[in-house]
Amino acid sequence: xxxxxxxxxxxxxxxxxxxxxxxxxxxxxxxxxxxxxxxxxxxxxxxxxxxxxxxxxxxxxxxxxxxxxxxxxxxxxxxxxxxxxxxxxxxxxxxxxxxxxxxxxxxxxxxxxxxxxxxxxxxxxxxxxxxxxxxxxxxxxxxxxxxxxxxxxx
Numbered sequence: 001x002x003x004x005x006x007x008x009x010x011x012x013x014x015x016x017x018x019x020x021x022x023x024x025x026x027x028x029x030x031x032x033x034x035x036x037x038x039x040x041x042x043x044x045x046x047x048x049x050x051x052x053x054x055x056x057x058x059x060x061x062x063x064x065x066x067x068x069x070x071x072x073x074x075x076x077x078x079x080x081x082x083x084x085x086x087x088x089x090x091x092x093x094x095x096x097x098x099x100x101x102x103x104x105x106x107x108x109x110x111x112x113x114x115x116x117x118x119x120x121x122x123x124x125x126x127x128x129x130x131x132x133x134x135x136x137x138x139x140x141x142x143x144x145x146x147x148x149x150x151x152x153x154x
Contacts, residue, residue: 005075005086008122020044023140029081029121033152035093036081041073042140051142055105058144061124064118065113070147071115076124078151092129093118093150099148100139108133115147 020041022028033119043050043066050066052058054083059064069135074095075086089096097112099105112133129149141147 017126019021019076019080036151038077038149040146041070042143043145052144055102063111066145067114068118071118074149088154090152097133097147098136103133
C-alpha cells in the first residue's frame with residue numbers, strides 16, 4: 001500500500017530525515033489521545049545545525065529554508081509516533097515557531113512560513129494549522145529556528 005504523504009514528499013523531491021534524537025532530558029514526542037505533541041525541532045541539515053541570527057547574519061529566505069527543514073523533522077517525528085505509518089496523520093493542529101533574531105527584526109512570520117508552506121504543500125488542507133511565530137534572543141546551539149507542533153492522528 002502506498003502512502004500519500006510519502007508519495008507527495010517524493011513528488012516534491014524531499015525526503016524525511018531520521019528522527020532527530022533529543023539533546024537534553026525530554027522525549028521527542030508525547031501521544032495523548034489522538035494528538036501527538038512534538039518537541040521543538042531545531043534547524044538542521046545533513047551538515048549539522050543551521051546557525052544564525054535573522055536580521056544580522058541570515059536573510060529571511062535563509063531562515064524560511066531553515067524552518068522548512070524543521071518541518072521535515074516534525075514530520076519525521078510524527079512518522080515515528082505513528083510507528084512508521086504516516087497515513088495515520090490526519091492534520092496539523094498547531095505550530096509554535098521560534099526565530100533567533102535581532103530585537104528590531106519583525107519578519108518572524110515570513111520565516112516560519114517556510115515550515116507552514118511545506119506542510120500545506122505536502123498535506124493540502126490537512127496541513128493548514130493555527131500558529132505562533134515569535135522572536136527569541138537565542139536558541140539552543142545557536143540555531144536559527146526551532147519549531148514545535150501538535151498533530152492529530154488516527
